[in-house]
Amino acid sequence: MDTAFFLRWIAVVTERVRAERDHLTDLDRAIGDADHGVNLDRGFTAVEEALAGRSPETPADVLTTTGTTLIRKVGGASGPLYGTLFRTLGRSVGDVAEVSREALAEAFAQGLAAVMKLGSAQEGDKTMIDALAPAIPEMRTSFDAAARAALDGARATTPLLARKGRASYLGERSIGHQDPGATSMAIVIDALRAA
Amino acid sequence: MVGIVLVSHSAGLAEEAAALAVGIAGEDAPIRPAGGTEDGDLGTSLTKLEEAVAEVDQGDGVVLIMDLGSAVLTARAFVEDRADVVLADAPFVEGAVNALVTAGTGAPLDAVVAAAEEARTIGKLC
Structure with a gap:
């Protein structure tokens, strides 16, 4: 996968986060502070502008620019969390033109x-990790399998008791709602299939 | 002098907590608020945090005291690249007062962090 692939991935994430903004915010209204969709949309819109202004030349540049912009622009807890994920991806793939799956x-x-x-946070705390962690081993097989695992992981947060993040303040009342962070993480991973 | 930055979801909370700490502990050491988003909403701004750290940084290190949620995560992401900036796991108001009192004596970074964290163990009704 080359720089163009990673640019397409981020563009698809941006488009889907925008389309799902109200849904994500509604999920967050149930167990959080009703800003997840709005915050992520603001963050990825800023990423879109940053990437357009920069014309990155490597996959790492795309990923690092995305992460740094999210940390700076989201304003909520998802900013540092997604920002750290993308910055770590950038650091890890290194200065190469092509990245294997x-x-x-x-x-x-x-x-x-x-x-x-x-x-x-750990797996099972009802966070974005519950969609991210099960997707990673599947990613070695295919992006389709990774997307399914992420989606299943996000759905499986519904019966969980939140142990981290704003939802954890609700204790038992967090049970019965799908986690917004896991839901947006499933969108991010699913977008790899369309890139 | 060690500098102190108060990182909060709320601009008003960070400003007033800093003002309260100065009112009690004096202004011997620098303290600055970094609260709310750049648009003035509830949330945390890395830009505000960076500016506040730059203002209080006198070369002896900086302590960050956070309220909750994105303030903690933003502060944690910030210190990844900064060995001279340390997070205190402390109650927001009491930690700020303790840290400022101690920093004002010219104490080193680890002593200021320890003073802030000690505020966790002090009961209000006993």
């Missing part, structure tokens, strides 16, 4: 570790 899966594994450390 295996190398990207390895980069995602490092990204997962960085996000877990930043958020002090």
Whole structure:
């Protein structure tokens, strides 16, 4: 996968986050503070502008620019979390023109570790990690399998008790709602198929 | 002097907490608020955080005291590249006061962090 692939991936994520903005915000209204869709849309719109202004020449440049812009522009907790994921992806793929699916899966594994450390979160805490973690081993097989695993992981957050993030303040009342962060993470991973 | 930055979801909360700390502890050490998004909404701005750190940085290190959620995550992401900026795991208001009192004595970075974190153990009703 070359620079153009990664630019298409981010463009598809941006488009889908925009289309799903109200849905993500509604999910966040149930167990959070009703800003997840709005925040991510603002962040990826800023990413779109940053990438257009920069004309990145490597996959790492696309990924690092995306991450740095998200940290700077989102304003909510998803900014540093997604920003750290994309920056770690950029650092991990390194200064190359082409990235294999295996190398990207390895980069995602490092990204997962960085996000877990930043958020002090584990699988099963009802966070974006519940969509991200199961997708990574599947990514070595295909993006289709990774997308299915991410979607299943996001759906499986519904019965969970939130242990991290704003939803954790709700305790038992967080049960019965799909996690907005896991839902947006499934969008991000699913977009790899369309890139 | 060690500098202190108060990182909050809310611009008003960060400003008033800094003002309260200065009112109690004096202004011997520098303290600045970094609260809210650039648009003035609830949230955290990396740009505001960077500016505040630059303002209080006198070369002896900077302590960040956060309220919750995105403030903690933004501060954590920020210090990844900055060994001279340290996070204090402390209550926001009491930690700010303790840190400013200690920083004002000319104490080193680790002592200021320890003072802020000590505020966790001080009860209000006992």
